[in-house]
Amino acid sequence: MRHPEFVISAGRPAPLGATFDGDGVNFAVFSQHATAMEVCLFSADGKTETQRLRLLERDGDVWYGYVSGLRPGQYYGLRAHGPYRPDEGHRFNPNKLLLDPYAKRLTGKPVWHDALMGYQVGSNARDLSFDTRDSASYMPRCVVEDTAFSWGYDNHPRTPIQDTIIYEAHVKGLTQLHPKVAPEGCFLGLATDAMLDYFNKLGITAIELLPVQSFLTDRFLHEKNLENYWGYQTLGFFAPQPRYLSEGKISEFQQMVARLHHAGIEVILDVVYNHTCEGNELGPTLSFRGLDNRSYYRLIQDKRYYINDTGTGNTLNLDHPMVLRMVMDSLRYWVQVMHVDGFRFDLCSTLGRTDYGFDPGASFFDAIRQDPVLTQVKLIAEPWDVGPGGYRLGGFPAPFHEWNDRFRDGVRRFWRGDAGRAPDIAGRLTGSAAEFDHSGRPATASVNLVTAHDGFTLQDVVSYNGKHNLANGEDNRDGHSENYSDNFGWEGPTDDPKIVEARNRRKRAMIATLMLSQGTPMLLAGDELGNSQNGNNNAYAQDNETSWIDWENADMDMMAFTAEMIRFRREHPILRQKVFLHSRERRIDGREDLFWWRADGTPMLTPDWVDPGLKMVCVEMRTASGTPIYAATENAIFAVFNAGGDAKVHLPDPPKGSRWAWSIDTAEPGRAQITVRKTEVTVKAQSVAIFVLEQVA
Incomplete structure (x- = not known):
């Protein structure tokens, strides 16, 4: 089959990415240290590379060109030429097909193979060696997209923060086993009548989705036949996760948002801008590393190695203006094009790190605070990372709100009966003022939670004294060891009516505490239904019944009580000050x-x-x-x-x-x-x- 030959001509350096204008596509790619940049076009089935087009124009550090006649749906990738000098921070390898950081859709995820590595696996020189195999056979494709969507009368609910009830949920886990949801496990399933009716019956005002930007499953998990379920290994900051698109259309996400908005529900995304899925110096070359490793990542003085404040092998370099621009462009894209209502920033302390440590006046925070689009949405920080001095609860600037793990631990310990916890619970009831009452911050800056995706579910807090994570394949070493939980004398499920009633009473007390406290309450999806993960407090790799909500055995009495407490909070403004x-x-x-x-x-x-x-x-x-x-x-x-x-x-x-x-x-x-x-x-x-x-x- 003969493929059409396309000609590249003068284009524009902005916007970055692949932009369809009705007649063709403009390509613009940032790389400060590359010597040449190519766009690779693929056949309609994505299998055959049909043409390579060199971007001949360069404006500063942006390579660009225009291809007339190219249409949405075109598969493409990138190849970057430049020095392969890991000791100097450069890891260019044109044999590796790279994903466009601004790609709006990806066809899937990489297939693990040694050819994805820029170096020769097994070489004595390790990452200093150079691999000449073409990785295209193992890489997904970027897809040119027309992002226009007929929103009709879509209006952001703009629920005041003091009236907000956040519901943290996983797209697949929430819908996969629901008997009335089809298609299950995807964006469209989340927006079915059955789910919208349930959200309104429960009384939540915002759903906070675990990562939905495209991500991959780490190789070590793949080799254990496990999946990256949570999604904290971002592959592309603009593209929705392909597995959540039942028909492969980004409009499915937009349709979900529109229907949730119509039901009065805001959409908040859990986003991961602190690192990427490429790992450390022994990780794959998929996108950022191959486009400009030294610009995209924070490196130690020996440029061969990465600063690892995230615990994942690398840290994005938000001190670089073009990397910061990518993050800001991504955030604005999800607000302006996809109509989301806010973000929860994973390991947000990392985003405020400079060469001198954490700084609430770092470039990222300043950029957010002056942005006329992003200051209109809800912004929530996870106020810690694993680097030195990374725990910063209460240390973020307005308008950020913060996950409050001290609320979680304080509530659990008080209700468990730990000695001397009365002063702490009093502080949690009144907005954790010791941490947040400064710099003009409101009590709602504290996002109060008793549970979250990371840790025990509420049912497991009252059912297990210890974690049971053997299914993760790490000999139960992973996950928190101190959960402030209580099994009431029996580890795991039981039919003993006295234990069952004691557990239910403890759960109701903790839900009531959450809803009666000053701050912004967040409920983990499934807690109101008695959902259990069988004692697994780190189910990041459990894409199965362990993590999926068990609707068939849902505790509807607990759901009714939770809905009653949400209603009580809504009806009494004293609680929402x-x-x-x-x-x-x-x-x-x-x-x-x-x-x-x-x-x-x-x-x-x-x-x-x-x-x-x-x-x-x-x-x-x-x-x-x-x-x-x-x-x-x-x-x-x-x-x-x-x-x-x-x-x-x-x-x-x-x-x-x-x-x-x-x-x-x-x-x-x-x-x-x-x-x-x-x-x-x-x-x-x-x-x-x-x-x-x-x-x-």
């Missing part, structure tokens, strides 16, 4: 906004707080000073967090003309609200009791 509560007088009526009470109805004093045996915290919350008047329509909420045994609690004396209504008792879920006509009540063991101050008619 952005202003920190610090026992200050309200401008509205001159009374304080926060009271800590003993069980006998007297104020907490210093000796009470330092009592290691204290297992109960009683708090009265009111509207904070400076909070808008609309939030002052209710007088107070009194909540009791009882991690001990059954206890008598004296309610605060209600002001004249008002009374307490016992709205929620986690020991008796679903119980109707009770008007309290006495000053003392019994709060059961391992439970949360919530009272709302009502006006007497």
